[in-house]
Amino acid sequence: MATERDILADGRTDRARRRGGEGAFGLRARAQQARFRATLPPAAASPADDKGLRNKHLLTLGHEHQNLFPALQGPGGAVDYFSARGIQWWRSGRSGDAAGGGPTRNLASSQVACVNFLLPLMSVPGALATLVRAIDPEIIELVEIPDPSGAPASFVQLEWVGWSAPLEGGRINRGALQTSADALVLGRTAAGLRALVFEWKYCEEYRSPQNKGEGRSGGTRRRLYAQRFSASDSSFKGDIPLDDFLVEPFYQLLRLRLLADELQRSGLAPGLPVVDARVVVVCPEANTDYLSVVASTPLARRFPGRETVEEVMQATLRTPSGVTFVPSERLVRDLRASPVAPALAAWLHYQQLRYGW
Secondary structure, X not given: OOOOOXXXXXXXXXXXXXXXXXXXXXXXXHHHHHHHHXXXXXXXXXXXXXXXXXXXXXXXXXXXXXXXXXXXXXXXXXXHHHHHOOOXXXXXHHHOOOOOXXXXXXXXXXXHHHHHHHHHHHHOOOHHHHHHHHHOOOOOEEEOEOOOOOOOOEOOEEEEOOOOOOOOOOOOOOOOOOOOEEEEEEEEEXXXXXXXXXXXXXXXXXXXXXXXXXXXXXXXXXXXXXXXXXXXXXXXXOOOOHHHHOEOOHHHHHHHHHXXXXXHHHOOEOOEOOOEEEEEXXXXXXXXXXXXXXXXXXXXXXXXXXXXXXXXXXXXXXXXXXXXXXXXXXXXXXXXXXXXXXXXXXXXXXXXXXXXX
């Protein structure tokens, strides 16, 4: 993620959303979160403000901690993890979020979905390794990642932008206005260290994508990324212009792939070289509004035989495995069928109750 990732609450009713063309999965996901909200303590599920009254997937203000897996809610949990590393939570005025140092009230947040998925696995021996090997069987073992802030090393780093500077230059500001991986995991393969650069999706969709190459902002984007895009060691084929990527979701995936290239080029941290870095997009398989390519986009026209965002992105790369997509549901199924499932009983129940997986 680099900017907004979630489908935002904007005060419309579901009927108005349908009139506005919002995809079917987004509606179903919000309905799922509304059902989950009904299982929470009444104080958290009874917002009194206008946005909360009209959107059943929003928590009561002041009860945003209920957006987190229960084991992540207290001391030493997700809020402390973010605070220790100087990471900003995604929050939005369109969701009616108040200022604060915790998560959004929006139960449909993809950042929260990522946090609720990955952080609890670190506390169960073997769980995170089982997940990672389900994604990449070549990984032999996991390696802790140091933190540039001086916070303790962790097997999962959230909102990773780089060790000393983001792609865009300037000071590091994890979680806002910079190209950042929703999560970063480091594994050892037979060839050396491999970084998995995660992008986590829930109900995002880009059915009418905006051309981000227009105007002054478009010029800024070209200035920031053109050199890396056309570098001799870039992952991208040299016969595709940068402008073809300046439309979502390809613009976001472009930047994440450039971040992965930088990990390969400069290493993850001093003394920690990376021989390979791969972008892994975790997205519900039912969210075809995100997964299916929009035919009017430049890259879709360039590769007319490819129907998914994954297929189109892989066609732009020298090595197609540089970007892969993995269904959220499949990862839960793999963990449910694994030897660590008994120790993950509470987490598996939560995933089913919260997300229906």
